[in-house]
Amino acid sequence: MTRMRGAALVLVLWLIVLATALIGSFALSARVEALQGRVAIDGVGAYESARAGVEYALLRLEDMDPRSHWQPDGRPYAWRFHDSALEVRIVDESGKVDLNLADVQLLTQLCRAVGIAPERAAQLAGAIVDWRDGDPLTQPGGGAEDPDYAAAGLPYGAKDAPFESLGELQQVLGVTPQDYERLLPNVTLYSNLAQPEMRFAQAPVLAAMGMDAELVQSQRLLPGVSGAPAAERGSGTYSIESRARLANGRVAVLRTVVRLGEGPVPGSMYTALRWEETWAPR
Numbered sequence: 617m618t619r620m621r622g623a624a625l626v627l628v629l630w631l632i633v634l635a636t637a638l639i640g641s642f643a644l645s646a647r648v649e650a651l652q653g654r655v656a657i658d659g660v661g662a663y664e665s666a667r668a669g670v671e672y673a674l675l676r677l678e679d680m681d682p683r684s685h686w687q688p689d690g691r692p693y694a695w696r697f698h699d700s701a702l703e704v705r706i707v708d709e710s711g712k713v714d715l716n717l718a719d720v721q722l723l724t725q726l727c728r729a730v731g732i733a734p735e736r737a738a739q740l741a742g743a744i745v746d747w748r749d750g751d752p753l754t755q756p757g758g759g760a761e762d763p764d765y766a767a768a769g770l771p772y773g774a775k776d777a778p779f780e781s782l783g784e785l786q787q788v789l790g791v792t793p794q795d796y797e798r799l800l801p802n803v804t805l806y807s808n809l810a811q812p813e814m815r816f817a818q819a820p821v822l823a824a825m826g827m828d829a830e831l832v833q834s835q836r837l838l839p840g841v842s843g844a845p846a847a848e849r850g851s852g853t854y855s856i857e858s859r860a861r862l863a864n865g866r867v868a869v870l871r872t873v874v875r876l877g878e879g880p881v882p883g884s885m886y887t888a889l890r891w892e893e894t895w896a897p898r
Contacts (some may be wrong), residue, residue: 711816
């Protein structure tokens with residue numbers, strides 16, 4: 617009898633331990649799900665705030681009052697949306713180097729301006745031109761045609777047609793991920809200009825054009841008669857970076873290229889040409 621009571625006691629203790637473990641597991645699972653839900657809610661909130669920054673930037677671009685107009689020249693603008701703090705930057709695409717129209721010299725200088733070594737800059741610039749041109753001739757200062765791609769073990773050659781996306785730049789022979797990240801903010805496919813528009817160009821593009829970037833950018837801030845820089849009307853195609861930070865520190869970054877005008881969706885006043893959502897560290 618004593619032995620049976622002891623066995624029963626051990627069984628009860630094991631049941632208690634098992635029940636405690638199950639309850640703890642359910643509590644942990646519920647807590648994890650609650651945290652995941654909170655993260656998802658914060659993510660949606662941060663993203664919508666960043667999108668609000670894009671919409672507000674477009675409104676300010678259309679406002680030609682120099683006191684409230686936002687310039688599409690890359691300067692940061694601070695704005696608050698509910699409990700989110702936003703930093704918005706706008707760059708007119710006409711202020712960038714067009715990959716399909718820029719000549720080798722401009723592309724070479726841009727590569728140098730973003731920190732690519734001079735000996736590689738000419739090679740990469742030539743490879744970019746060889747990628748888009750229709751002939752099989754390598755650029756005099758360096759470049760890359762089909763035999764060069766084959767020698768590098770790549771299953772494709774030079775496209776011999778215009779760039780259709782900025783991502784194609786990563787396929788050009790010699791362009792490393794680091795090169796791509798440096799060049800990406802300064803190049804475009806939408807300007808239709810062989811030379812960038814100086815009014816909106818950023819420092820690397822200004823340097824590539826032979827300008828004193830610091831001087832040009834400082835002159836943009838000089839007030840006009842109204843006490844504010846003159847409102848610049850842009851080309852209608854813009855890169856916008858909207859960075860939203862929630863009160864709890866969650867950060868969402870929305871990078872887009874938009875063209876003003878009636879979009880494909882009824883009621884939309886712009887067409888999105890590029891749309892990239894990322895999360896940044898708190």
